[in-house]
Amino acid sequence: MCGIVGYVGREEAVPVLLQGLYKLEYRGYDSAGVAVLRPEGLKVVKTKGRIKNLEDKVQQVGGMEATCGIGHTRWATHGEPSDVNAHPHISRNGRIAIVHNGIIENYLELREMLTKEGYEMQSQTDTEVVAHLFEHHFKGDMMQALMDTVKDLRGSYALGILSADDPGEIYCTKRDNPLIIGVGEGENLIASDIPAIIQKTKHYIVLEDNQIARITPDQVEVFNAFGQKLEPEVQTVNWDISSAEKGGYEHFMIKEIMEQPKALRDTISPRIEGDLPRLEECGLTDELFHDLRNIHIVACGSALHAGLVGREVIERFARVPVSASVASEFRYRNPIIGKEDLCIVISQSGETADTLAAMREAKKRGARTIAIVNVVSSSAAREADSVLYTWAGPEIAVATTKAYSAQLAALYLVAIKAGLARGTLTEEEGKEYCRKINELPELITEALRTRPQIQYLASLYSNRQSVFFIGRGVDYAAAQEASLKLKEISYIHSEAYAAGELKHGTISLIEDGTLVVAMANDKALYEKTLSNVKSVKARGASVIMVTNEEVEPDPEICDFVVKIPDCDPALSASLSIIPMQLFSYYMGVYRGCDIDKPRNLAKSVTVE
Numbered sequence: 253m254c255g256i257v258g259y260v261g262r263e264e265a266v267p268v269l270l271q272g273l274y275k276l277e278y279r280g281y282d283s284a285g286v287a288v289l290r291p292e293g294l295k296v297v298k299t300k301g302r303i304k305n306l307e308d309k310v311q312q313v314g315g316m317e318a319t320c321g322i323g324h325t326r327w328a329t330h331g332e333p334s335d336v337n338a339h340p341h342i343s344r345n346g347r348i349a350i351v352h353n354g355i356i357e358n359y360l361e362l363r364e365m366l367t368k369e370g371y372e373m374q375s376q377t378d379t380e381v382v383a384h385l386f387e388h389h390f391k392g393d394m395m396q397a398l399m400d401t402v403k404d405l406r407g408s409y410a411l412g413i414l415s416a417d418d419p420g421e422i423y424c425t426k427r428d429n430p431l432i433i434g435v436g437e438g439e440n441l442i443a444s445d446i447p448a449i450i451q452k453t454k455h456y457i458v459l460e461d462n463q464i465a466r467i468t469p470d471q472v473e474v475f476n477a478f479g480q481k482l483e484p485e486v487q488t489v490n491w492d493i494s495s496a497e498k499g500g501y502e503h504f505m506i507k508e509i510m511e512q513p514k515a516l517r518d519t520i521s522p523r524i525e526g527d528l529p530r531l532e533e534c535g536l537t538d539e540l541f542h543d544l545r546n547i548h549i550v551a552c553g554s555a556l557h558a559g560l561v562g563r564e565v566i567e568r569f570a571r572v573p574v575s576a577s578v579a580s581e582f583r584y585r586n587p588i589i590g591k592e593d594l595c596i597v598i599s600q601s602g603e604t605a606d607t608l609a610a611m612r613e614a615k616k617r618g619a620r621t622i623a624i625v626n627v628v629s630s631s632a633a634r635e636a637d638s639v640l641y642t643w644a645g646p647e648i649a650v651a652t653t654k655a656y657s658a659q660l661a662a663l664y665l666v667a668i669k670a671g672l673a674r675g676t677l678t679e680e681e682g683k684e685y686c687r688k689i690n691e692l693p694e695l696i697t698e699a700l701r702t703r704p705q706i707q708y709l710a711s712l713y714s715n716r717q718s719v720f721f722i723g724r725g726v727d728y729a730a731a732q733e734a735s736l737k738l739k740e741i742s743y744i745h746s747e748a749y750a751a752g753e754l755k756h757g758t759i760s761l762i763e764d765g766t767l768v769v770a771m772a773n774d775k776a777l778y779e780k781t782l783s784n785v786k787s788v789k790a791r792g793a794s795v796i797m798v799t800n801e802e803v804e805p806d807p808e809i810c811d812f813v814v815k816i817p818d819c820d821p822a823l824s825a826s827l828s829i830i831p832m833q834l835f836s837y838y839m840g841v842y843r844g845c846d847i848d849k850p851r852n853l854a855k856s857v858t859v860e
């Protein structure tokens with residue numbers, strides 16, 4: 253996720269662009285840049301770091317006075333955060349500047365084609381390819397060049413384009429990424445989100461996929477993909493600016509919960525080709541998975557919980573022993589790990605001290621390492637032998653939701669890749685699982701529809717002192733994440749138990765009114781879990797069942813059923829966790845907790 257802003261009017265463009273970029277910093281903040289059109293041509297200033305760094309650099313450089321420009325705040329995907337990888341990117345002849353949000357999936361192909369034509373890449377980004385491609389197609393007509401350029405692109409994008417040949421104009425287009433046009437008086441803007449335009453206007457047009465817009469100070473023209481002019485609807489912002497960065501949501505946590513279909517799509521779609529996992533670009537070759545003795549997954553907190561799901565799925569698909577360890581324990585227990593083993597570390601931030609230390613220990617002992625990481629060029633990403641990025645975008649809420657879900661998706665792909673490489677999955681089985689993974693974003697959207705029911709349940713149970721989560725197999729792994737989420741957001745004591753283990757002692761804590769959430773999404777284990785559920789119900793527990801089975805509430809079994817979509821049991825954590833994230837969120841809201849910054853917690857734990 254990145255942020256785009258563009259301005260064309262009668263005022264100084266740069267202050268408007270910077271103000272807009274500050275409002276979009278929540279979308280990414282590892283580098284930023286602006287380009288303006290001066291009488292002598294395009295002038296670009298860009299830098300690694302936050303918008304403040306850019307503002308300082310613009311002042312140092314000077315000479316940026318202009319009334320037309322584009323700006324960008326980046327969250328790195330292709331290429332580390334650096335001055336050169338920051339946007340805008342410039343075409344070879346220096347006459348086109350481009351800002352981009354999204355991922356160009358076929359950029360390697362395009363880069364090869366353009367390199368053969370003599371274009372030299374300055375950066376490691378997919379975006380620079382688009383700038384050169386535009387120049388390649390430009391024969392004097394911006395619209396035609398843009399239509400020809402997007403025909404060659406695969407993937408998702410929102411693009412803002414400034415051309416030295418068409419002063420006083422900005423062009424933009426989009427596919428699967430948001431872009432709006434702010435409609436002002438004597439000035440118009442483009443942006444990824446409303447907060448970036450609201451300083452100037454409350455009127456805006458939402459650009460639809462494949463539409464192209466041309467904006468000048470006095471005119472906004474929108475065209476369809478064939479260049480036919482359209483009459484877009486102009487809407488008016490009717491909400492409070494202070495909630496704007498959260499896209500109208502009350503908290504970042506709920507916004508990020510709702511963003512999960514996109515986080516999954518972005519993580520999965522560039523990695524599946526012809527219904528098979530394509531992970532070689534991330535350094536995950538077949539060879540890596542041959543002749544393995546063990547896989548050790550090492551992580552902390554929710555990332556470890558994703559690892560617990562990963563352990564179930566990798567063992568199922570690749571038939572290799574997998575352990576999932578708490579990173580802070582792993583390094584001090586003289587772990588049995590060596591060059592016959594693979595160590596997978598999972599981390600949203602890539603900076604968690606315990607996880608980094610565990611990875612270094614594994615490396616020191618000769619193991620090969622894979623990092624599943626969300627923050628590009630973070631320490632874990634730099635130090636691991638191979639990196640599989642989760643493209644969840646920046647996660648602002650301290651409690652992770654979308655990064656956890658993206659970690660699950662990445663682990664499923666690793667499991668399929670390992671199964672295929674080791675011959676424990678046939679190609680047909682691998683393809684079938686990839687097709688199922690591709691369906692997950694849609695199924696998550698469906699699971700998010702439990703939101704009103706979950707809000708109601710939270711209103712009933714938010715006064716409870718203690719909550720138990722139970723499940724078997726993948727459901728047990730998901731239960732552990734559900735329990736952590738509830739603890740950290742609502743401060744309610746909670747525990748997760750393997751459903752069959754409760755009877756070995758902990759069942760003595762179940763009394764009248766204790767809330768038990770039972771997760772049962774594997775048909776093969778359903779009857780077994782059901783008997784554990786009956787035993788807590790018989791002791792007076794209130795029970796919520798989270799299941800894909802067609803069951804109704806029953807006085808002997810459960811008080812409420814939260815129905816989630818049916819899917820392969822190996823992948824069910826991706827769906828069962830959704831109502832549980834919502835449950836924690838609403839429990840916290842009803843208890844008046846500080847949702848996005850729970851007490852005592854930090855987003856990145858860089859101390860041991």
Ligand code: F6R
Binds near residue numbers: 553599603
């Ligand atoms: C819980 C949470 C933490 C992190 C843990 C690891 O919601 O966010 O438990 O999962 O601190 O952090 P990363 O993934 O950055 O290594």
